[in-house]
Amino acid sequence: MITLHDKVYTCPVDVSLRFISGKWKILILFNLFHFEKRSFSELRDNLPGVAEKVLTQQLKELEKDNMIGRRILSEKPLRVEYFLTEQGISMSPMYEFLSKWGIAYLEKNGIDYIQDQHLYK
Amino acid sequence: MITLHDKVYTCPVDVSLRFISGKWKILILFNLFHFEKRSFSELRDNLPGVAEKVLTQQLKELEKDNMIGRRILSEKPLRVEYFLTEQGISMSPMYEFLSKWGIAYLEKNGIDYIQDQHLYK
DNA sequence: AATTAATTACTTACTTTTTTGTCATCACAC
């Protein structure tokens, strides 16, 4: 029997959730969806509040889960670039939907909102 | 300034996430989306592994956030019914997407999957 | 008919687990 992390699923939603659960994951994915590729520090600066350690963790999990890819740009002073894989891209309708839903919610309820295309969070 | 939980948002995705973050929330919403209305014990039995305490908590938060409604069917032996509010329904494209994405993932990777229309998890 | 058992929707006190965060440190280059 072929299983995903030793578990036989009965609910497909539960399967999807497995890939996006984590405080920063969806924000990271949305960021990469928006900017196509980002370095570690760009991501860090775009996600106010993330600790570097946690960002590294989430990036590693996303990479292991094949949602994002990691490309080394230079070795000596290590420079990397993160981007969405095909699988990561296949979930983009979700990022777009959540973004639209959030905007609609804020507008409907007259809640102040600072639009900053450089900040994600 | 009108704010949402004392915070000025810069990212709409972050706004949406606020309503669905919680181990069981999306599953509860998906369940209600699928079945339209459910009692406390129906939800409990459909979500293998939830503790009643946690289910109560998540339901309360979803209700406070106006994602679900709670209707009392009888007072003496308390009987209630949960259902999606308009706001909860407005997020249904998301539940559907996650469900489809999960199925596609499982099929693409040849992972075994028990289809049980009565179990959500 | 009387007693017991089961069900419903929770609630409470407490423990455990999981997840996050803090802070220091690293090698390397400019």
Add this chain to the structure above:
DNA sequence: GTGTGATGACAAAAAAGTAAGTAATTAATT
């Protein structure tokens, strides 16, 4: 000295789980 992308020990906080108990009623058993 600054910036790059990390890693590790440890602490704190958040989330989730365990187990028991509640009131009210219906169902089952004796």
